[in-house]
Amino acid sequence: MFHSIKRLLHWAGGYRKRLYLGCLCSFLSVWCTAIPIVIAAWTLGLVIADFRGENSLEWNIIWLSLFGIVISIFLRYIFSYWKAKLQESIGYEIAAEERLKIGNVLKRVSLGYFSKNSTGDILTAITGDLSSLELQGMKLIDAIVNGYINLLAIVIILLIVCPMAALTSLVGAILSALALNGISKKSRKNAPTKQISQERITDASLEYIHGLPIVKSFGQEGASIEEWKTACEKHKDINLKIMHGFVPNNCLHLFALKIASVLLILISGIFTIQGNLTISIFLLIAMFAFMIFGAVENMNDSVHMLGLIDTSMDKLENIENAEFIDEAGRDFSIASYNIDFTDVSFGYGEIEVLHNLSFQIPQNTTTAIVGPSGSGKSTICNLITRFYDVNSGSVKIGGHDVREFTCDSLLKNISMVFQNVYLFNDTIRNNIKFGKSDATEDEIIEAAKKACCHDFIMALPEGYDTMIGEGGSSLSGGEKQRISIARAILKNAPIILLDEATASIDPENEHLIQQAISELIQGKTIVTIAHRLATIENADQILVVDHGKIVQKGTHDQLIQQKGIYRSFINIRERAEGWSIV
């Protein structure tokens, strides 16, 4: 339990000073809470004296007590407000910084990181886990650290009036802490089980929603509800089991504190009977006994959460400590853009997908990579951009190994047009501007015109301010493709990697896409993963990749003469492009 708290304090990082000031405010606010009780004990003593005829109760005492209570409420408000302002706000400020930081971390890791750790897990960590840390982190500190500080504040008062009572309350607190620690340990231990069940129910809900059209169109409603039902049932059972596991410790924790309360009264009562304490002090301790553990009592809810928060912190730490791919890189510019692969071998995991590849792509030429799916075509592009590192051999651009660069200085030379167009849920202008963040409006429009986008963009009611994606305008696949090309044109990088769409997106658009691409690639070094016959036939160099090796290399005219993969590939393509259903 205390270990997790220490980590949370550490998480607060630069804000720790504010955190401690908040704790001080909390301490002072407890004393303000105690004032009305002290006043009550004191006036009750006077009432007793008055009743016994020893001393008479003055009116001004009554007004004084009222005044004291009002002041205490006021001070308590001031201190507790400042506590919240100093402490609770920290979580939101750190979370914002962390979000920005993690975004930059993820940009600099190898893409292999995302498959190794599964994008889904990373996303859960930086959305779900970070959100709950943001929301709960400081509340937990408040509940636990301030909880014990509150206890301490009262114990200090007790120490002055009756050391034995102070000791008793400490023993109660320690016993309860043992039970709480058990809860924290269990919570930590249960966190993975809970998470697995959470993942299962999430997966099941996605499968259920995604599969709805299929089960409905095949009239098989029963098929998909089963998994959802089991997942929900398991989820219920596991959570109940975890919940029930906490109950004994919860009860022990509460009972330890309650016994301590009664013992406080018992001890101070016996002292009073023996004549070692005055009645007023006894009344004070007796009333304190009922409020001293208030904050500690409610800690168990927070401790339940501690285990979960702990795992959340683990996950975030893992991401923040991810290894940068360009740790050793330098920033520099290059003069030429020849691409050289020398003896390159690479695998995403244990299985090697590229074997001893060597080839050159001269500056300002077009190279088409062809081959069956899974042969390693996209992998070649991924190595040029250094999304991954080679296992052996080297990839050089302009005579420099890609590993010498920082990501930024390498990628400023390269533009990619992906097959699966990815546009952000943002305006069209900002999506194009993504290619060059300081582009002027004229440059953006110029790029859009070259990519044959300008006309259709202007035809939209909101023009360049039209939102793309959910809740925005639905553009056709071809239009999106051209916006992504405009983005690449704006970047104006000397090397272009082009993953060609495998089939036309819609017939009317296709020639526009081709025009846009022609604009993009003028005078550049082009590497294209090609599917269309026309593209392949006109390339300066064709690399035929099969099973991670280059099996043929040459121009179309050379290769079509040879027997081999290339010729049969071209034959199949020709048939497919002219296919008709009947």
Add this chain to the structure above:
Amino acid sequence: MKQKKDKSDWLSVLLSFAAKSKWKMILSMFCSLISVMGGFLPYVCLYKIMQLFIFGSPTVLVFLFWCGIAMLGYFLYVVFFGLSTVLSHSAAYHILYDLRMAIADRLMKAPLGNVTGSAIGHLKNIMVEKVEGIERPLAHMIPELGANIVLALIVFIYLFVIDWRMGLASMVTLPFAAIPMIVSGKGFNEKYSAYMAANDHVNSVIVEYVSGIEVVKTFNQTTSSYEKFSEAIRAFQRFTLDWFQSSWKAMNLVMSILPTTFLGTLPVGLILYKFEIITPVELIVCLVLALSLLPVLMKATAFITEMKSMQYNVSGAKELLDMEILKDSLQEVFPASYDISFDNVTFSYTGQKEDVVLHNLNFKIPENSFTALVGPSGGGKSTIAKLIARFWDTTNGAIYIGDTNIKNIPLKQLSNFVSFVTQDNFLFNCSLKENIRLGNPNASDEEIYAAAKAACCDDFITKLPNGYDTSAGEAGKSLSGGEKQRISIARAILKNAPIIILDEATAFTDPQNEEQIQKSIAALTKGKTLLVIAHRLSTIQNANQIIVLENGKILDSGTHNDLLKNCALYCTMWEAHIGAKHWAVSQKGGC
């Protein structure tokens, strides 16, 4: 007024689900009541002890007796509190389970188009997260709220019995605390949903950033130069801090005033004593009772926020539970033929006139013929296909299969008549064999293998380590898009429905697969009534009938040759298609 209605609505939804766990909840409340009463006992003892010390001559034995009773009271308090939470959590999780099942059921019965029209993430969020968010407040409120109200009432009544002025004095903090509470409570619901929306927005921006990480890398963006990202995060931070600043002010004021019950009871008690209206004993009782109200009042403030979050989450679930149900007919029908005809069909997603996407369509697709829909994207091609499969009902007009309006065909039967092959090649996480068997649950293994062979799946499936028994999840990584496509075609072949609707599904595949997909489609469509949403005109040039759609209206129809002669739009499309086939990357171009 409207808000009030909302309030009772979400509660009644919740209560309707609680009925099944009624006994658990009642028992839980009962335990909670004993627990709260047990917790009250020590206050009685405190009063007795104080009386003993002030006015009697305390003996150790009597004193020990009262301490023992207090201990017993706490024992009851703790034990029954434990019992009550066990019961209430169990009831709450059962309610959650029922809620989730009811939502799933409603999604199944709603028009499919409405379901597929919502973002999957949004639906998942409700089914998983929002429903889960109900548990904690529900489990705590069921038992504790009732018991605490009962206790507070008893204490107040007792105080009134002693002296009505003391009763009023004990309540003096209520109005003072109510003012900031009401002020800050105003607009809370709006603020809360704005907060949740801002939070969702930040998270969706992050998801976007990570999904597009390749693009982010390629274009050298940092989180701070990518304005949308940094702005979303900063805006969220500003929003939350602003809101919480103001709510901290109010909440801390409430928390400072409300539990200080001595504010009224002490001075009023002292004054009443001074005028000899109450005895010192009564004064002590009142102070002890006021002390005992403290935990109750603290709980009450906590419940207010929990109640709000519960309301928010239940309203989310209600959004799905209130989805409209697609009317199903029970009367089995026997259509004379499998002709499809559209009779004056108009359709709008919202039912509103200005959102109409299909305008008064009339056409007929004869049995066993091949019809193609072509036209610019957004023209309504796939909407037509979805209307035949009854993703939605038409806004006006009717669709007939044979001579039967499809609204009168039971959904189960309609799904037997129509196979809809889309580009969405979703495989369930069971074996490949079971995935194909979905097409016809009664099919023998041999029939499955035959369908797989016809769809050109047999080769690659038998190469997998476990063949047909490989689970789709396991195989998922090694299957290409084209292979998944063929598995879903095999499923449709096995189903053997007389009407096939095909969203020309070849758009996402690689050349190697393309030929095989084409073969499998040929196997699927042989001898059927076929409707194809075409993307590549060469695919459908031999269709019996080609319907050209533009902006939701039929521009023209006929065979390929007819249209080349008569339809200008079709001509340009055809030329663009032929032209594009020969356009090379290294060719120079311009707009």
